[in-house]
Amino acid sequence: MNKIWTLKTLSHAAGGRLEGAPEDTPVSGISIDTRTLGPGDAYFAIKGVRMDGHQFVPAALAAGASAAVVSHGEADRAIHVDDVLAALERVGIAARGRLGAETPVVAVTGSVGKTGTKEMLRLAFGPGTHAAAASYNNHWGVPLTLSRMPADASAGIFEIGMNHAGEITPLTRMVRPHIAIITTVQPVHLEFFDSVDGIADAKAEIFEGLDEGGTAIVPADIAQTGRLVAAAREKAARVVTFGAPDADVALVAYDPQSGAADAQAFGTRVRYTIRGGAHIARNSLAVLAALHAAGRPFDAIDALSGWSAQKGRGRRVMLDVAGGQATLLDEAYNANPASMGAAIVSLGATPATRRIAVLGDMLELGATAPDLHRGLVPLLVDAGVRIVHTVGTMTSHLTDSLPFEMRGLHCEDAAAMAEALPPLEPGDALLVKGSNAVGLGRVVEAVETRTGQER
Structure with a gap:
């Protein structure tokens, strides 16, 4: 024990x-x-x-x-x-207090990519790193993760989430990170915010808990970059950017098929392998920035060659179908306009004779929901998607806006889609993505069961 x-x-x-x-x-x-x-x-x-x-x-x-x-x-x-719950918070704070000053603590938030980035950080920071096994990023998940941290951990990686303003501040003050990362800011949880700028301000709360001398890592490729940098400078000793060509850490080249990434980090060329698509490679730049901030060597990023997306979060599965193989892109865990767009682009970059998407409602978008669902149509067309099946209420706006020849099935719930989805053919690439409450994991499970995949 x-x-x-x-x-x-x-x-x-x-x-x-x-x-x-x-x-x-x-x-x-x-x-x-x-x-x-x-x-x-x-x-x-x-x-x-x-x-x-x-x-x-x-x-x-x-x-x-x-x-x-x-x-x-x-x-x-x-x-x-x-x-x-208050006792669990006290235990979490006590666990954080047991770490030595030399042990790096990293906190990550963002509209998209928190969990994947957390997992990449865990790998890059190496053996002895403590991180949550799942998306424990809320008011009970963060203190739970803290309370489980051994006193001799070599690093601590924490994911912090929110859907309302004010939720991140108490959590980041428990974690007291040396390094705070925002992956991106996108129109997510708009039901609870007046604007994307408001979401940016809520994400910037992560800087409130920065330890003295801490580093803030912010995306340089979004409209809210200046807003995030200004907020970070109030709390951080150092602000680092990633993602844009002129950022401190930039992606020079990326091959989605081989996963070969070529990055420029603080004037140093770094080459490594990270599979999963361009959006994953882009988030790996934040990992390079965190390694640099922690004084770790860049070659620690080589550990990402063993990274793979978790179930429902971009996992790729090769399926045996009659006469050959098909590719499943399992994105069933969650969806918002940004992550949906990235997943569609990833589907478009996947070699296939026929690209198919099963898309579920994107939730918590407020009055903008119909337009944001309709806005997926150009992305699907550009990605060369042949058939789009939809699940839920809001996706009806998407279905009605699709070119007639792209319209597939529309079902009110995931169980019906799991039953009705036609069999895959050799060379197919299938994307399954929707908000978690839609339950598209049932569709993924049905597809894998029909093709004899182990569960």
Whole structure:
């Protein structure tokens, strides 16, 4: 068992009172979900919108939890606190405080590309780097990731998300990053903002937590670059740009088929391999900037040759179909205008005899939603997409705007599309992308099951 806390140090960090277990009991991890809890984990009984974690305390202890952190009720092994989420935040802050000053801490946010960039950073910063296993980027995910960080971590990588102004500030102040990255700012969550500038201001909150002498890394290829740079200069000792040809870190050349990338970083030519498309290669420039800010060698970027997109986030799968193979581009986890555009471009760059897209609604776009869905048509035409199948309500605006010969099926929900989608043919390239709530993962699963892929 890997010990990251003892019950004594954990209860002290949580500001709680330990009962029913020895103080020197090792704690191997932190859990808020009994379904993934491992023996030796401490279980934090967080009260959510729909469920109160306290009802699962007996199951957590039966599964081998070292103790349950609770605010009410009885438990055989418990740390009693006033508020469980607040206790988790205190533990996260304490875990951050255990790191030495020489251990780099990186925080990343952005409208698109947070999780992929976080994973690239984890690889580039090497063995001993601590990062969340999933997209734990909200008010419970960030303190959970912090609380799980070993005191001897060689680096810490944190993803911070938001959909309202003011959400990033308290999270970045917990993380206290030495390096803060904004991948991009795009018209995402417009339902909650008056403008893209407002989104930029909310993303720039990540600089509020920068440690003294910290570095801000901002995109140089968007309309809000000047706004981000100005915000960064108020908090950062150094501001670094990436993405544009004249930025501190720029992409000189990229081959999407081989993944060969050629970058210029602070006057040094860096060549490496990163697969996944031009948008992934562009985000890898922020990784080069972070390595430089942390004093790490550029050749650490070579670790990205082993990078692959996660399920639903740009994963590419070769499918066996009758008479040959087809390519699946699995982007089912989320969608917004920027990521949708990047995925369509990536589909267009994929060698294929026939390009097909299954697109679901892009959510949280407010009154602009119909126009933003219709705006995908030129991208699909330019990418040489042959057939576009659509799922949901808003995609009807897309379907109605497509050239007649490109119109495929339209289904109200993902289950219907999973059932109705025609079989793939040899040489096909299929993109599946939509907001997570649309559930297009069911379509991906159906396609893989029909073609005999292991799940």
